[in-house]
Amino acid sequence: QVQLQQSGPGLVKPSQTLSLTCAISGDSVSTNTTAWNWIRQSPSRGLEWLGRTYYRSKWYNEYAVSVKSRITINPDTSKNQFSLQLNSVTPEDTAVYYCARGYSFVYWGQGTLVTVSS
């Protein structure tokens, strides 16, 4: 059974960097059969896919245009996890952030409410 466990701070100051981690059990971040995603949800933007990382003989990343200049998703094979960094955050980035596996998403993290506020 695949489980995704998120960790990271729930409060970030404006202009700083949001950092979250998603620890994987029951699967490998290095698998070549799926992808590892970050998704956020807010009342104003609904469910918004942010990006993904996946391995197909080498590592690839794809990001949503809306955050492309500010986002990095990195795999960590030593800890079997992947991370999200979102730079220069504003209150508009306040949302519940989820990690999820795949293309249609069976497995989700528990969600982390991140509030951007001074």
Place this chain on the structure above:
Amino acid sequence: DIVMTQSPDSLGVSLGERATINCKSSQSVLYGSNNKNYLAWYQQKPGQPPKLFVYWASTRESGVPDRFSGSGSGTDFTLTISSLQAEDVAVYYCQQYYSYPLTFGGGTKVEIK
């Protein structure tokens, strides 16, 4: 980007009655080479992540009650709850995984009338 438009925004249905949720994509999500529609439906309850209910537009995820059914092809899709139960009160979302960025509909809130 493929825009997913759901209707209605909210829906009040009596217990035991049928609920129908619509989802329209701005371009086809039918992949010609395998004849599959890259369309999923999710149920979300407060404080929980979305739960996958249907994929390939009409395939129920394991454990999903058979009163839920997905249909449609190309750009027009429907999620039907044949006989609404109290536990079905939730928000339902469609999502396309045909192309990136992956996109979701705005959600349909299903309530008991």
